Amino acid sequence: MDRRETIKSLVLGSLASSFIISGCISKTDNPIPEISAKKIEDKKDGYGRTPQEEARDIELKSKTFFSEHEMSTITLLAAIIIPNNDNSGSIIDAEVPEFIAKDIPAHQIPLRGGLRWLDHESNRRFDKLFEDSSKGQQLEIIDDIAYTDDVKPGFQQGTVFFSRLRNLVTTGYFTSEVGVEYLGYLGNTPNVWDGVPQDELDKHHMKYDEKTLNQCIKPEERNDIMNWDNY
Amino acid sequence: MPFQILKQPKVYDICIVGSGAGGGMAAKVLAEAGFKIALLEAGPDFDPANPTQRTQLRGPWESPRRGAGSTRPFGDFDMAYGGWEIEGEPYTKKNGTEFDWFRSQMVGGRTNHWGRISLRFGPLDFKRKDYDGKGDNWPIGYDDIKPYYDKIDKLIGVFGTKENFPNEPDGYFLPPPKPRLHELYIKKGTEKAGIPMIPSRLSILTKKVNKKRGACFFCNQCSRSCSIYGDFSSSSVLVNPALETDNVDLFVNAMVREVLTDGDGKATGVSYIKKENFQEYEVKAKVVVLAASACSSARLLLNSKSSQHPNGLANSSELVGKYLHDSTGSSRMAFIPSLMDRKRYNEDGVGGLHMYTPWWLNGQKNLGFTRGYHIEYWGGMGMPAYGFGFNADQLNGKVPGKDGKMKKGGGYGLGFKEDIHRFYGSTIGMAGRGESIPRKDNYCEIDPNVIDQYGIPVLRFNYKWSDEERNQARHMQDTFEEIIHSMGGMALGDKPGADSDYGLEKPGRIIHEVGTTRMGNDPKTSVVNEHNQTHDVPNLFIVDGGPFVSQADKNPTWTILALAWRASDYLKAEMKKQNI
Numbered sequence A: 001m002d003r004r005e006t007i008k009s010l011v012l013g014s015l016a017s018s019f020i021i022s023g024c025i026s027k028t029d030n031p032i033p034e035i036s037a038k039k040i041e042d043k044k045d046g047y048g049r050t051p052q053e054e055a056r057d058i059e060l061k062s063k064t065f066f067s068e069h070e071m072s073t074i075t076l077l078a079a080i081i082i083p084n085n086d087n088s089g090s091i092i093d094a095e096v097p098e099f100i101a102k103d104i105p106a107h108q109i110p111l112r113g114g115l116r117w118l119d120h121e122s123n124r125r126f127d128k129l130f131e132d133s134s135k136g137q138q139l140e141i142i143d144d145i146a147y148t149d150d151v152k153p154g155f156q157q158g159t160v161f162f163s164r165l166r167n168l169v170t171t172g173y174f175t176s177e178v179g180v181e182y183l184g185y186l187g188n189t190p191n192v193w194d195g196v197p198q199d200e201l202d203k204h205h206m207k208y209d210e211k212t213l214n215q216c217i218k219p220e221e222r223n224d225i226m227n228w229d230n231y
Numbered sequence B: 001m002p003f004q005i006l007k008q009p010k011v012y013d014i015c016i017v018g019s020g021a022g023g024g025m026a027a028k029v030l031a032e033a034g035f036k037i038a039l040l041e042a043g044p045d046f047d048p049a050n051p052t053q054r055t056q057l058r059g060p061w062e063s064p065r066r067g068a069g070s071t072r073p074f075g076d077f078d079m080a081y082g083g084w085e086i087e088g089e090p091y092t093k094k095n096g097t098e099f100d101w102f103r104s105q106m107v108g109g110r111t112n113h114w115g116r117i118s119l120r121f122g123p124l125d126f127k128r129k130d131y132d133g134k135g136d137n138w139p140i141g142y143d144d145i146k147p148y149y150d151k152i153d154k155l156i157g158v159f160g161t162k163e164n165f166p167n168e169p170d171g172y173f174l175p176p177p178k179p180r181l182h183e184l185y186i187k188k189g190t191e192k193a194g195i196p197m198i199p200s201r202l203s204i205l206t207k208k209v210n211k212k213r214g215a216c217f218f219c220n221q222c223s224r225s226c227s228i229y230g231d232f233s234s235s236s237v238l239v240n241p242a243l244e245t246d247n248v249d250l251f252v253n254a255m256v257r258e259v260l261t262d263g264d265g266k267a268t269g270v271s272y273i274k275k276e277n278f279q280e281y282e283v284k285a286k287v288v289v290l291a292a293s294a295c296s297s298a299r300l301l302l303n304s305k306s307s308q309h310p311n312g313l314a315n316s317s318e319l320v321g322k323y324l325h326d327s328t329g330s331s332r333m334a335f336i337p338s339l340m341d342r343k344r345y346n347e348d349g350v351g352g353l354h355m356y357t358p359w360w361l362n363g364q365k366n367l368g369f370t371r372g373y374h375i376e377y378w379g380g381m382g383m384p385a386y387g388f389g390f391n392a393d394q395l396n397g398k399v400p401g402k403d404g405k406m407k408k409g410g411g412y413g414l415g416f417k418e419d420i421h422r423f424y425g426s427t428i429g430m431a432g433r434g435e436s437i438p439r440k441d442n443y444c445e446i447d448p449n450v451i452d453q454y455g456i457p458v459l460r461f462n463y464k465w466s467d468e469e470r471n472q473a474r475h476m477q478d479t480f481e482e483i484i485h486s487m488g489g490m491a492l493g494d495k496p497g498a499d500s501d502y503g504l505e506k507p508g509r510i511i512h513e514v515g516t517t518r519m520g521n522d523p524k525t526s527v528v529n530e531h532n533q534t535h536d537v538p539n540l541f542i543v544d545g546g547p548f549v550s551q552a553d554k555n556p557t558w559t560i561l562a563l564a565w566r567a568s569d570y571l572k573a574e575m576k577k578q579n580i
Helices: A003-022 A037-042 A051-062 A068-081 A095-103 A105-126 A135-145 A156-174 A177-183 A198-203 A210-215 B021-032 B128-132 B142-156 B181-193 B234-244 B294-303 B413-423 B467-486 B498-503 B557-576
Strands: B005-017 B037-040 B248-251 B254-261 B267-274 B279-290 B328-335 B355-357 B373-379 B427-434 B443-451 B457-462 B540-542
Touching: A051 A095, A068 A095, A068 A105, A068 A135, A068 A156, A068 B413, A095 A105, A095 A156, A105 A135, A105 A156, A135 A156, A156 A177, A156 B413, A177 B413, A198 B181, B005 B021, B005 B267, B021 B037, B021 B234, B021 B557, B037 B234, B037 B279, B142 B557, B181 B355, B181 B373, B181 B427, B181 B467, B234 B248, B254 B279, B254 B294, B279 B294, B279 B557, B294 B443, B294 B457, B328 B467, B328 B498, B373 B467, B427 B467, B467 B498
Parallel strands: B005 B037, B005 B279, B037 B248, B279 B540
Antiparallel strands: B254 B267, B267 B279, B328 B427, B355 B373, B373 B427, B443 B457
16 A cells, blocks of 8 residues: 555544544444445455465365365264254354364364264264264263263263364354354444443442543544643 | 675665664654654565455454464464564574564564553662662663653553552543443452552543544454554554655565674664565665664674674673563453343443553562562453353353253253353453563573574574562462452462462563663663663664663553654754764
């Protein structure tokens, strides 16, 4: 970006922040023109990467780590860990664990080995691979490895594996658009912070004291230029 | 490839190496005074307003690794290019000691991602030896630097409140943001425990300071660098205005090898390797100002050897690289049951803590350590990223479910999914950041055996904590538990004990390393004088964290900026008088 463009975006920036206070704010009505949501979609895979980082992403995406069978087992497990329900959307696929396994190699052996452990356990009990067992049989095994502070002898490794996969599936879901919506995270957007809502303060038996109210920023003054006379 | 050193015919007034806090400030002050400046930066160009580099206001799903720290140690969306390891640019350690060296190479350097915690050193912080007999006093005191802190507050903008708190000087503050709910809870806990907690002091514009920079819009993402310049980054606040004077030529991807000297031992410029083509170039200047970061500037000096300077430049004291010291750090997390099932609203706030605890025990003599620490707090309903929901099994067995019944930690299915929803926003954390004692035997030096990909000899570190720092970390952990219990919380995980040095982070992890070219009046015991001018080479200055004699428990940036401005004023006057 050359200097002139920088100055131009600066001007836009300052207009934008005055807009925040006067206009209504919503996700679709982005008050910062040069960083609107549309621009993000314009550049495929663009999320502010350096050329080296971009090359690394492309390389990782071109590789496959899990076999088809491993992927379908992970998908099945993901649906058990974070099932879909009517109002929470779904990302029941194995995309996140697959990418993370390629991105962070320390996950590779524990995940692959854990899937083997699961198939072996299922074979031992039901003479079938985990994914070919009935739902009831699958949950019978899962119930033995899903509770970290109550592990039966012989199930410690299985529990460690399941905890790792549960971590990755949980993170994958709650960092997806549907997961963030289900969670109810309302930030990551221009805002005017003016403290905890009154009903929430009341519920928690909290209040802002006079001193705090007097010294904190008043939303209507935030676009004024600070005047140091008589400070 | 033909190898020749390409020499620029132009002779600049001043060559500045590094564009972070110190280099950016020097470039701005000196360019506005009319000097012709070559500003060299080892990394690429960066402007927080550049849309192709932007990470601000992106959702976690935009990253296929959901923001994990695989290429950037603080995660995909953090705005520091580099980290503790940089490919092709190694460093080594000796005697089984540990030091992790964080480098960020880009215009603006580490100021693009830092926590914006902008604390002034207090009167005590310049004279700690008088107080506890350890380390050394600075050659200057608070009154010498106060006018510069004042000017910086007004130029850059920092929010806070006048508190008249001992050794925590007030400044020119913008109004702070209101505390968030978890901060109100922590405040109740600290009050009960008799520990102070006051509005934090961050260089974020809750109100504008000029027409060029927008006011903060409360997205909590200062670590991503602000597109509307609502926080302080050297790139947007110092380098851009410097460039607008048209007195500055900015050289990016320029890895400086050494400072060049003439037969009289004066600096004549620098040589650098252009990263794009691995060619070596020279830039000539009447004055050289190093601001490459404490360790990089020390490395540059030690690598600038000549017949007159066999130990490296400005190193007649043999102290270049010595007295390296970082802040101490130790932390703890907690779960607050009354913060479960929270009402949802946008509580992003500014990027970082709205309140903090300054060091409150300066008068105490029997703590087992003599330097203080401050406490930083975090928590709330933040944006999920890689790691969100990890180890939920350690939480959901701790309290009854909605049906009033206890359950086993862990699980799966709809109940587990609802638990994540219920526990969101109910965990908090706190971390101490303390002053360590600078010691001559903690140092960096040139490794005689190892070079980087540019052929430049690399640094080798030798660094050990002492009981001073370990006892401080122990005190931090006791304090954390006291606060957590006082606020009705449950501390998470085991309390770090002696076997882990009480959770004391490895040297270098807090990224406040300073002291390698320390300041003093005596050329035998210091590298630069009180104006950041090297004793040995009058036209060579160092304006990064290197000249710090000690670093207080305060984050160093505000003091780097103040010293760089003060040194630039001195340099300006000396050049006008033709003394340099």
